[in-house]
Amino acid sequence: MTIRFVHRAILASLIAMSSVAQAQDLKQTAVPGHNTETSEQRAARMAWWRDARFGMFIHWGLYAVPAGEWNGRKDLAEWFMDQTGIARADYERFAAQFNPTKYDPEEWVRIAKDAGMKYIVITSKHHEGFAMWDTKGTDYNIAKRTPYAKGVLKPLADAARRAGLHFGTYYSIMDWHDPSQSPAQPGKHYNPTKMDLARKRAYIEEMKTELAELIRETHTEVLWFDGEWMDWWTNEDGRELYAYLRGLDPNLIINNRVGNSRAGSLAGMDKGEGVGDFGTPEQNIPARGFGPGVYWETCMTLNDHWGYNKYDDHWKSPAVIVRNLVDIASKGGNYLLNVGPDATGTIPAPAVAILGDVGSWLKVNGESIYGTGPTPFAGDRGSYSKTEKSGDGKPKWIPRWDWRATSKKGKVYVHLFEWPGKTFRVDAGDVHAKSAYLLADPSHAPLQLAQNGKTLEVQLPDKPLDPVDTVLVIETRD
């Protein structure tokens, strides 16, 4: 039996806590037509991922060698080949310089775990086409072409498992190096590649060989596709690949970029039916959640590049990261936050420091994030305000960063970013409050609380316990 829920949602994109993009009407199916499981079976398969809430994205490849710099340019990273138009034979030479002798997968896992992250997703192969494990699919791989002479994925997968973290892999469908594809503008841009249609079947077989290895050798639990937007990759191709992969491991979780139906690219959700298990907003947080049964994950850089760029010191603060995580959780999504290790195998020190601070907040307040549901309060409260009509006659959505809410059975967590003064007041709707306390107060001293009809008031101390986010716990009658 196939149960299909189609949700209509309004999506406005919030770019890194600053600007709000045009609102869009999007559809996203909870259970795609090609997937024969029930929504209950799907919920069981998605359970660990849905509860995890916070993961580490790792972008690591040959682009770490030039470290973002080339011929006077300093703005490069994993799109190096496309941005420079460099010849394949010249780019290949970076492999001879890739020798990450400081790579310590235990240390990377420790950094993720100390940050409060519950899973890791690492690039197995980015658009550059260079495989980071010893694969039979292509000899353009780390074991065959670099002095390091061995793969880096399985050691990370094993270290993650030992620490109780889940492990996933990113895989680009577009390949700037593979002979099946040619650059869109030779000498200028590779993206989007053109496919030699006579070679497409063989290329898909190569992909399947490689993906089957990732499943068998690393037991990857997430396949995070990307580079799916070329005209030669279709939803039909995506459905076939999805079915093949779930056939190899029925528990696999696969993102929507396995198909080719993203609406508005970075918005990341699908138009129409879509393929895959979860939507992938990139560098933005949707204005609202998408209701039960629609899974999504915002991926975001910690500075302004995915791959390592030695000049990029535009780091987001721990406060921004914590509040983004809370914002996403309040809308029912996951946060996949990126680091770009350098060519020695080191995660940049500022990234480690910021993640450590985020982890300190989560050590105290994790109960209000992991395994929680979205805000129980109706409408947009705590997230966005609709303004009056502006210049172009259309209302605008302005992000509010005063507070957010998450929920669990018997509890609502109000995340106070701005201290509301002596009283927190909210239209509680169907929430019936019993008692309240601050999560960061070890004694959980009860706060004075009054609910008259829908209006709920909680009396607060003069000052926040944590200026980034003080969590007010409201115990409820469910």
Ligand code: H79
């Ligand atoms: O893997 C990361 C990015 O490399 C990839 N997806 C995330 C997860 C990605 N694909 N497309 N985009 C990101 C957006 C494309 C942005 C571009 Fe550009 C603007 C491509 C060329 C101009 C960003 C800026 C990349 C190069 C310059």
